[in-house]
Structure formats: C-alpha cells, structure tokens
Amino acid sequence: MLVAQISDTHIATADPGAGSRLSDLRRTVDAINRLSPAPDVVLHTGDVVHDATAEDYAAARLALSRLAAPLLATVGNRDRRPAFRRAFDFSACGANGGDGEFVQYAADVAGVRLVAADTFDGGSKLGGYCAGRAERLTQLVGAAAGRPILLFLHHPPVPLPEIYGPSLQFRDASEADLLAGVIARAPGVVGVIAGHVHRSRSSSVGGVPLSTMGSIAADLNFDELPDSRRGRPVFHLHRIESGMISTASVGV
Numbered sequence: 001m002l003v004a005q006i007s008d009t010h011i012a013t014a015d016p017g018a019g020s021r022l023s024d025l026r027r028t029v030d031a032i033n034r035l036s037p038a039p040d041v042v043l044h045t046g047d048v049v050h051d052a053t054a055e056d057y058a059a060a061r062l063a064l065s066r067l068a069a070p071l072l073a074t075v076g077n078r079d080r081r082p083a084f085r086r087a088f089d090f091s092a093c094g095a096n097g098g099d100g101e102f103v104q105y106a107a108d109v110a111g112v113r114l115v116a117a118d119t120f121d122g123g124s125k126l127g128g129y130c131a132g133r134a135e136r137l138t139q140l141v142g143a144a145a146g147r148p149i150l151l152f153l154h155h156p157p158v159p160l161p162e163i164y165g166p167s168l169q170f171r172d173a174s175e176a177d178l179l180a181g182v183i184a185r186a187p188g189v190v191g192v193i194a195g196h197v198h199r200s201r202s203s204s205v206g207g208v209p210l211s212t213m214g215s216i217a218a219d220l221n222f223d224e225l226p227d228s229r230r231g232r233p234v235f236h237l238h239r240i241e242s243g244m245i246s247t248a249s250v251g252v
Contacts, residue, residue: 005237012051020217045213046073046074048078052080061088074103077127118133153179156212158204185206191240218233234249
C-alpha cells in the first residue's frame with residue numbers, strides 16, 4: 001500500500017499574505033497526481049485551514065477535490081469540528097464510525113485499516129484526549145480483523161526532539177499517555193503519522209514507528225531543507241509492506 005501524507009495547509013482566504021498557501025496546496029495535489037505508481041490514498045493530518053471559516057474550507061475543499069486518489073483527513077488545532085464536518089464527507093472511501101462527537105473513524109483501503117484519531121483540544125493549540133475518545137479508538141482499531149493498521153492524527157502523543165516549544169505537544173501529559181496506551185495495546189498497528197510541529201521528526205509510541213512532517217504551507221514550514229527545496233512544499237510517502245512501514249519525503 002502507498003499512502004501520500006499532507007499536513008498543515010493552513011488555508012487562510014482572508015489573509016492577503018497567505019495567498020501562497022493555496023498555490024502550495026494546488027502544486028502538491030498536482031505532484032501527487034503525477035506519481036507512478038499512484039498512491040492508494042491521501043491522508044491529511046490536520047490544520048486544513050487557519051481560521052476555520054466557511055470560505056477557508058471551501059477553498060481547501062476545491063483544491064483537494066482535484067486529487068485523483070481518495071482523501072481522508074482529521075482535525076488539527078486550527079480546524080473546528082462542525083465546519084470540518086460540513087466541508088468533508090469521507091463515506092465514499094468507506095469511512096465508518098465517525099458519527100459521534102469527535103472526528104474519529106476508520107476506512108479499509110488496499111488491505112490496510114486507516115484510523116483517524118481526534119486530538120483537538122478546545123482550550124489550547126496543544127493536543128487533548130479523553131476517555132470517550134480512547135474507548136472509541138479502541139473499538140476502531142479492534143475491528144481491524146487482522147489487517148495492518150495505520151493511525152493518523154494531528155498532535156503526536158510523545159515527546160519529539162528539537163522542536164519549537166514543549167517537546168510534548170499535549171496540554172496534559174496524562175491525556176497523551178491515554179492515547180499512547182491505546183496505540184501500544186492495539187495489535188497490528190504498523191505506524192502512526194502526525195503533523196502539527198511543521199517539522200519532519202521520527203520517534204515511536206508503544207514500539208510503533210511514529211513520524212511527523214513539515215507543513216505544506218511553505219511559509220510555515222520549519223524543516224531545514226536544501227536550497228533546491230526551500231520555499232517549496234514537501235510531502236511524505238509511506239509504503240506499507242509485510243507489516244512494515246517506510247517513509248520518504250518528496251519535494252514539489
């Protein structure tokens with residue numbers, strides 16, 4: 001299975017200085033569409049928009065609608081659940097289980113169970129989690145029926161090296177531990193992919209490989225890039241084979 005990951009597009013239609021972000025997203029979509037072999041799915045790991053207005057989501061949705069591969073997404077701290085739900089419908093990908101309060105659901109694509117976790121916290125830009133979400137996530141991963149599982153979310157629930165701000169991007173460490181515990185106990189999870197930190201970092205959670213990526217919005221990307229890639233979007237490609245995940249970055 002081949003997964004293209006994008007993250008932190010931060011579309012902001014009311015900000016004249018953020019117009020390049022739509023261009024960055026369109027260029028990324030074009031680059032993903034040119035891939036051969038084509039990805040089985042595109043996963044957006046949150047912060048689709050910056051101000052969560054209807055106009056922001058409409059612009060993002062229009063750009064993302066040009067993807068040849070199916071799209072799944074989860075919420076970041078700049079997203080808002082009601083507006084996100086109005087903007088996106090993932091039922092065409094077979095997504096199920098996402099009809100509750102939180103944006104948590106699963107979709108089975110190319111023999112892999114893709115599970116979205118909702119780490120949005122209304123009180124801060126950091127991640128949050130709760131017992132209700134943990135219970136639902138346990139159900140979603142528990143229904144994998146032997147398929148490998150790829151979990152995608154916005155806030156990584158483990159400390160990361162050399163990032164701006166706290167190394168753990170959760171408001172409460174116990175809530176990060178709650179989420180990490182679900183992942184550690186779930187059989188068949190081959191990888192966890194996240195966004196939020198606007199940097200490519202590698203770690204693990206419960207023995208499972210975890211990676212983050214820089215922002216597609218190039219003006220907000222904090223990765224140290226070679227001159228040939230600086231100021232241009234970079235997305236991630238994840239290949240899942242034989243219960244293992246490998247990750248590569250692709251410049252646009």
